[in-house]
Amino acid sequence: MAITAALVKELRETTGAGMMDCKKALSETDGNIDAAVDWLRTKGLAAAAKKAGRVAAEGLVGVAVNGTSGAVVELNAETDFVSRNEDFQTFVSEIAKLGVVANGDIETLKTTPFPGTSRNVEEQVTHMIAKIGENMNLRRVASISVEKGFVASYVHSSIASDLGRIGVLVALESEADAAVLEGLGKQIAMHIAATNPASATVADLDPELVEREKAVLTEQAKESGRPDEIIAKMIEGRIRKYYEQVVLLEQTFVIDGESQVKAVIEKAAKDAGTAITLKGFLRFELGDGIEKEEKDFAAEVAEQLKK
Known part of the structure; x- marks a missing residue:
């Protein structure tokens, strides 16, 4: 019997198994769906379907750097325990490396x-x-690169090399020595892990965020009852403060607690004798934005005792 794309699709939807495994199962069973399901079950490949509905909000963030290019990925699992599994760790590391080759495109990576x-x-x-034995989800991947310079990385709450709960990449474009750029880039990446800036520069900041902030500040200023020209100056000053809170280059560097990040880069460039430009950054935090299922532990135990 001819193995059609429709048959493969049906078997994948039924079992949750991979495309190649489904093709093989159908070939082995002459296109019989029920027999193919059983074939996959005997191989342990249909088990994934039963787990697909469970929330995967744990797992690992992995980073990979290849000089002027880097990628960060997030692979989710159901429990923190899996992140300590060496097979899982190796898997995430390999996916991060492939993420560089895929230029951060999730469909290409898959x-x-x-x-x-x-x-x-x-x-x-x-x-x-x-x-x-746990549901998993390759949630996201992104990459960053420079033509000349260095992409530095930092992993916070690291559980193994280049694996942890927060992964950061910083792209610095420069003719400076790679060791200098790597050291500077790692410090900036540590800062980003701690402060989670909304953008690298004021120009990159989402206009909607700025307008929302201005609206709030305007209402607050109007309540003061001061003249419009004074209110305008108040808003201008407060927006500058807002930029210092959410824009990377405007933030106070957490390493020294005094200098702005842009001043730190300018000083490094002066010391290196050549320009250093921050081209961008990536920051992935494990489970960010995932709605985790809230469980009543006592009720869960009681339910298990009934079985």
């Missing part, structure tokens, strides 16, 4: 062949779900 297997990355995630 279809990239996974080294040492006949599966692509997306299919390997399904394989790992069956192997480890």
